[in-house]
Structures are given as structure tokens and as C-alpha cells.
Amino acid sequence: MGYLFWLILTIIFTVIEFMGSALVSVWFAFAAAITIFVSLAFDNLKVELTFFTIISVLAIVFLRPLAKKILSKNKDNFDAEVIGTSIVIKKIVDISKEEKIYDVSYKGSIWTALSNEIFKVGDIPIISGFKGNKIIIKK
Missing domain, CATH: 2.40.50.140 (Nucleic acid-binding proteins)
Incomplete structure (x- = not known):
């Protein structure tokens, strides 16, 4: 698909994330950014899509709970x-x-x-x- 496609996708996911505050698309922006480097090494659509999917899933499963835990520590809970x-x-x-x-x-x-x-x-x-x-x- 090419590094330009993944760069554009990274920008789109980043803009979507800045429009909201729920940590929704940051994982896809992260995966798309890393996939840019994979697309430079391999010129294979299946490899790029597989890599993007695996990195997205791993980021959601492992990084999202960590990010939520860190961000929730900074909130004041008036209770x-x-x-x-x-x-x-x-x-x-x-x-x-x-x-x-x-x-x-x-x-x-x-x-x-x-x-x-x-x-x-x-x-x-x-x-x-x-x-x-x-x-x-x-x-």
C-alpha cells in the first residue's frame, strides 16, 4: 500500500483522537505509524495489513489498561x-x-x-x- 497511505492514516486517526477524549483511535494511530516503517521494508499488502492489525490489537489489549490507570490517577474525585x-x-x-x-x-x-x-x-x-x-x- 505504501508508506504514504499509512502516514495519511496515522494523521486521520490522530485527528480523530484529538476530537474526543476517550482513548479510542490512538491505538490505530500508533499502529499505523509503526506500519509506515514496515511498508518501507516490505512492499506487500498482506504483510502490512497483518502487521497493522496485530499491533492495533496488542496496543488495545496491553497499553489501553495501562494508559487508563495512569490517566485516572491525575483526576480529582470529589467524594x-x-x-x-x-x-x-x-x-x-x-x-x-x-x-x-x-x-x-x-x-x-x-x-x-x-x-x-x-x-x-x-x-x-x-x-x-x-x-x-x-x-x-x-x-
Whole structure:
């Protein structure tokens, strides 16, 4: 088929992968990229297709679980583990309503926090839950 075909296929699979975030076509892009070198060594369609298929299957079977494991370590899972964690009030946004709004520091970032209690800048409340992407705090 020729190295140009496999190069174009590599680019197509890479573009498809960048359009999504589920590790779907990266394995085929990887296999197509390696098949470029095989097509330079062997000018045989059956050899190229067989090699591409085998590399694709091996990448899916062995590399995909490893990649998912590595990528899942980088995600923050806001669940029961963080309830009770202390955070710092950085700014009072609005305390005129029943549900007061604050900016808090959590894991080095500023988050919006909600509470029925009144806090001052520098106070250290604890996380009692989450409401969408906002942290619920209490004394």
C-alpha cells in the first residue's frame, strides 16, 4: 500500500483522537505509524495489513489498561474522602443572602464555596459536601 497511505492514516486517526477524549483511535494511530516503517521494508499488502492489525490489537489489549490507570490517577474525585477537609476562606463574595458565597483555597486553587454560616477572611471551615462544582462548608 505504501508508506504514504499509512502516514495519511496515522494523521486521520490522530485527528480523530484529538476530537474526543476517550482513548479510542490512538491505538490505530500508533499502529499505523509503526506500519509506515514496515511498508518501507516490505512492499506487500498482506504483510502490512497483518502487521497493522496485530499491533492495533496488542496496543488495545496491553497499553489501553495501562494508559487508563495512569490517566485516572491525575483526576480529582470529589467524594466522601474530602468531606471533613479543612480549607481557608480567601474572600467574602456575598453574605447578604441566606446561602452565603465565599472564595476558598483548596488544593492550591480558588473555589466557590457556599454556607449558611458567616465566616471571615482567614477562617478555616471544613468541607461538608458539594453542590455541582461548588464546595459546601461549615464550621
